[in-house]
Amino acid sequence: MNLFKRMRELGFEVDGFTLSGLIAASCDCIDLIKQLHCFSVSGGFDSYSSVNNAFVSYYSKSGLLKDAVSVFYGMDELRDEVSWNSMIVAYGQHKEGAKALALYKEMSFKGFKIDMYTLSSVLNAFTSLDHLLGGRQFHGKLIKGGFHRNSHVGSGLIDFYSKCGGREGMSDAEKVFREILSPDLVIWNTMISGYSLNEELSEEAVKSFRQMQRVGHRPDDCSFVCVISACSSLSSPSQGKQIHGLAIKSHIPWNRISVNNSLISMYYENGNLQDARQVFDLMQERNVVSFNSMIKGYAQHGDGTEAFLLYQRMLDSGIAPNNVTFVAILSACVHCGKVSEGERYFNTMKETFKIEPEAEHYSCMIDLLGRAGKLEEAERFIDAMPYKPGPVAWAALLGACRKHKSLALAERAAKELMVMQPLAATPYVMLANMYADAGQWEEMASVRRSMRGKRIRKKPGCSWIEVKKERHVFVAEDWSHPMIRQVNEYLEEMMKRMKEVGYVMDKKWAMVKEDDAGEGEEEMRLTHHSEKLAVAFGLMSTRDGEEIVVKKNLRICGDCHNAIKFMSKVAGREIIVRDNLRFHCFKDGKCSCGDYW
């Protein structure tokens, strides 16, 4: 911009090319673009289509869709292929897939030439619409035209299938990938990203990352972001650490900030809050995401105080919170029962920051109130929220009812859930347990009958632990782990010692699965919950001082929570368990959640 001013002072002629270059250089600076726009109109440059096209594109990139639209429609007969392409991209960037597709149809109807730019942008529109069928049909057309091997179209297809393809999405993506003769770095990254977005394929993300290096590509910052985020859900701390080392060695150029952001969540997801904080502290530059990630880390570990401090520090450093910040901070309140703080943040969000609370924020509030025992307020909240309460909201309420033994409200919440998620086992299991707890055996039996009638089965509990850089999986009442016999023996021995120091098994957590279980059977089932097995395996195969981090797919059960407290005491070890809601750090017979969960 300074150069531009000098140029004019020195009397040089400004032409369309100068302007287009300038517009590109002022991306993200809204004032500059607006200034240039005024200048170009007053100088008559708005008769060049290239100048207008540049404005369409860069207004959109700066978040000003409306201005892009008005330039586009103001162009009339000046509109060329590039204008149409730019506008389709602009709609895609703002998640207006339907408008992008309409524009594509109009464009072809009017006889404009469709090129690779158009095709890859249209694919993007299908992705933003999550329109599997439409995208699939479009894929067919691309094959007929022989465009599917083009690298931009190819990565667009991979991205589309990995995001919209559902369960089989990645295998469709793999098919596209195999068709491409020499995949470039972006195509590899798209594959890695796809695997990391499909949580159960995280391991494939890492394999793919290694394979990419083997065939001679140097990973860039984007490759690292994708593979590190895959490591977050992998529950394999050593894998994540290794890739962190690799990232440091490869001197990734520009955007170190997003790499660090993904490292923060990778570390706290693996139970290592200290290393997450260290990454955060060492960053030279941070953005909203950095703070959000770190706050979320503290929230999941139940450290409200540190989360609040960080929030304050974020404001002090001039970074504005966004909707995600408030999900993180509210969930911190949920996990440590800070009701009045939560209410305050909820109001601040609306009043000070003018952020409209979304369904997630309401669910957090319901969770917060309910868990704290304010069931009536929680119910009022769910009835008054401006969205149709979704499964997350009802599940939060149901969880609260279970905790505070409110059968009537639980029945309502469970009923709603059963309608919304007809195949989910949770509402049935919860209700049955609550009836059993209250001694209402007939009601319990009826819930179980209807569950069986609908062929709904409880998802088996699954726990993971990494020992000596190897991942081990334990499934409740499953004997397939090669060392399961030794684990059971160890566990039995440990149970004896635990009982000596006061552990009493709480049998109400033995979920009655099929028919009546006999006395001994309940005990056996509880003993073989996956988290107990994984913890026992961790204890017997590591030495004092080594960390034990177990990850579980479901919520930790009450008896296991109590048992692991005793295990930490009897073995004199620190044990970290991450269930699907938060972290529990057991030490000296106590849990970091303070039994508030």
Place this chain on the structure above:
DNA sequence: ATAGGGTTAG
């Protein structure tokens, strides 16, 4: 002058 991949949230 226009096209492909990325970080946080439940």
